[in-house]
Amino acid sequence: MGTNSETEGGRLFFRSETFASDASRRRRPPTGERVTEAARDIPVHAHCDVLVVGGGPAGVAAAVAAGRQGARTLLLERHNHLGGLSTGGLVVWIDRMTDWSGRKVIRGFAEEFLARLPAEAVAGPPAAAWGSRDTATAAWWQLRTAAFHGVVTHSPTCDPEVMKLAAMEMVLEAGAEILFHAWGAEPLMEDGAARGVFFESKQGRRAIRAACVVDATGDGDLFARAGAAYDADIDEADIHHCMNTSWLFGGVNMPRYQRWRAEEPEAFGAFMQRGRERFRYFERAFASWRDDVALFLGPRLAGYSAVDVDDLTAVEIQSHRLMAQHLEHYRAEAPGFQNAWMMLSAPQIGIRHARRLRGAGSVLRSDWDGRVRADEIGVSPSLAPKFPSVSVPYGALVPEKLDGLLAPGRHLSCDPNSHSFLREIPQCWLTGQAAGVAAAIAANRGIAPRAVPIAELQAGLRQGGVHLSDPRSAQSAA
Ligand SMILES: Cc1cc2nc3c(=O)[nH]c(=O)nc-3n(C[C@H](O)[C@H](O)[C@H](O)COP(=O)(O)OP(=O)(O)OC[C@H]3O[C@@H](n4cnc5c(N)ncnc54)[C@H](O)[C@@H]3O)c2cc1C
CATH class of the missing domain: 3.50.50.60 (FAD/NAD(P)-binding domain)
Known part of the structure; x- marks a missing residue:
């Protein structure tokens, strides 16, 4: 079975956060107890x-x-x-x-x-x-998540x-x-x-x-x-097992941010690096359906189970904290984000695979x-x-x-x-x-x-x- 890695021409456009894993979290110890629920008629x-x-x-x-x-x-x-x-x-x-x-x-x-x-x-x-x-054309759409491998999609x-x-x-x-x-x-x-x-x-x-x-x-x-x-x-080499709660920032100027990413890749790279150093997990903003709304589909968190209620809770807590931390860093440093605000965290947790x-x-x-x-x-x-x-x-x-x-x-x-x-x-x-x-x-x-x-x-x-x-x-x- 081959792996879906970049070398294979795969889908890993976003390497930075793929393997973010909080191995230090504590698992709830099993109580070892069981209780019996009474049988009943169900309407x-x-x-x-x-x-x-x-x-x-x-x-x-x-x-x-x-x-x-x-x-x-x-x-x-x-x-x-x-x-x-x-x-x-x-x-x-x-x-x-x-x-x-x-x-x-x-x-x-x-x-x-x-x-x-x-x-x-x-x-x-x-x-x-x-x-x-x-x-x-492909470069323009790539910044707007509609071109991959140099092809507009x-x-x-x-x-x-x-x-x-x-x-x-x-x-x-x-x-x-x-x-x-x-x-x-x-x-x-x-x-x-x-x-x-x-x-x-x-x-x-x-x-x-x-x-x-x-x-x-x-x-x-x-x-x-x-x-x-x-x-x-x-x-393990793909993002399909990662989880996170996505969010939207409102009040942004995405064309300004996209121009900056395209024209000053080194400044953008340094901004991302500082974000990772500050918060460990840091995500780039994606285009949404509007120029004043930014979409964050990560940071992707690995090592959690999508069918474990404690893990689901841990991912929610971490994602909400990351949302606030991202706002602070983006407002301070990213062109187009000076007036950004926390518009919405996703009502449904983002599960790619269970x-x-x-x-x-x-x-x-x-x-x-x-x-x-x-x-x-x-x-x-x-x-x-x-x-x-x-x-x-x-x-x-x-x-x-x-x-x-x-x-x-x-x-x-x-x-x-x-x-x-x-x-x-x-x-x-x-x-x-x-x-x-x-x-x-x-x-x-x-x-x-x-x-x-x-x-x-x-x-x-x-x-x-x-x-x-x-x-x-x-x-x-x-
Ligand atoms: C962060 C993230 C980024 C992604 N990026 C992309 C992307 O860029 N492009 C793309 O095309 N796809 C992307 N995906 C994948 C895509 O969103 C999902 O794989 C797709 O939505 C799955 O569709 P589905 O109908 O199988 O399940 P879901 O979208 O998960 O829908 C399942 C529905 O069932 C409901 N449900 C679940 N259990 C029960 C239950 N027991 N009883 C009643 N209701 C229940 C849920 O509430 C939900 O509404 C991404 C996924 C994530 C998490």
Whole structure:
């Protein structure tokens, strides 16, 4: 298995904070005690065909797709908004949807969703520039996170509030129901298959019954508790296992800051170095959808578990302190930040990786060779120009053994190298849309998700605007 390192032409644009790890923190010692919770009857809150748990990019795309297929669909989300990390996590930089020639390969839900956003809510290069290798154009967009490896890409930054609203309206227009403030606690299991969920809310513990469950929690909460096999190994050389709570500073002059970075790289380097010396972990500001708002997607903190409540708390405490420290340093030293203020820390903690399903199929580093999977549900741009686009198989959403459940989004089945790009927002839209169509077919036909006819699934995806490879180049799925 290769590593996703810079030498391999990988994705490490930001080396400085990648390995920030607070090894000195103290772990809570286990108490060794257990208590027994009394068994009780749980009210059934609702019935549906397709239950989607988690309203992030994958869950929203799944709910819209299932609703449009005519399935009675319910989307359950623990927070008060949709969009997951793309909104509540302030990950407003939507990564690449074009291949290295500038052709849009992630389409379908992604295309439709972005087209709904008003122009003032989106910042990014025009379509005519996608794929451009012109040095000046690429340098300009690189500072605005829309050019990599010298190629301009379709990777806009978007207003999170507008995205929340667009996601909510699309789900409702598709005829799906939403349940906010509801935390999916345990899968409801019958005959070894997932048939719904027990959730916690202000009404206490309740249940929802469903013909098919889509686990879109990002952390594999449901498939893990249902006993499905999963992996949690990481690529130490990549950032995909790092955690942090992102934030926004308002009142900035980003064009001024970007000019300074471009024209005085040595001064910028010295500024970053002083920040690291003062605070140990220090992050550069990214462009957002507005020139007066700066985006901080780090410092990335390593060595924590995304499914350990003490670790989640420690990352929150550290991230909030870092936010205040960054404000002080940026205001004092960075051109364009003199009037900056702490606009918002993300309502959702930034988790890139927790668990990855062990699926009936998978995406491995060895698959980045241009092969087309027979059960392809979409095509992902590759990590670097030297790799062809990557065919994403349906099997990566289907648990090895567990029935009644699909798992799109950042916890899909893949190896750590492939996770570095399959976890990105457009790829989560892609797998979410496929899970929604498949779950609706499974519920409608009364079959297990693994038995969904691939031709019918692919026809449904094409109807939804998804780009699939030419079927003549398909190979049988490994
Ligand atoms: C700091 C950071 C920077 C990133 N940078 C980029 C970037 O630049 N570009 C890019 O495209 N991607 C980026 N990513 C990756 C991307 O944001 C995520 O991988 C993507 O949002 C995952 O989508 P998802 O739907 O699988 O999960 P999530 O976005 O995590 O959504 C899951 C949703 O499920 C809900 N949920 C979870 N558990 C439960 C439960 N038990 N019950 C009910 N609801 C539940 C959550 O509240 C959330 O709304 C970044 C991620 C991080 C953390």
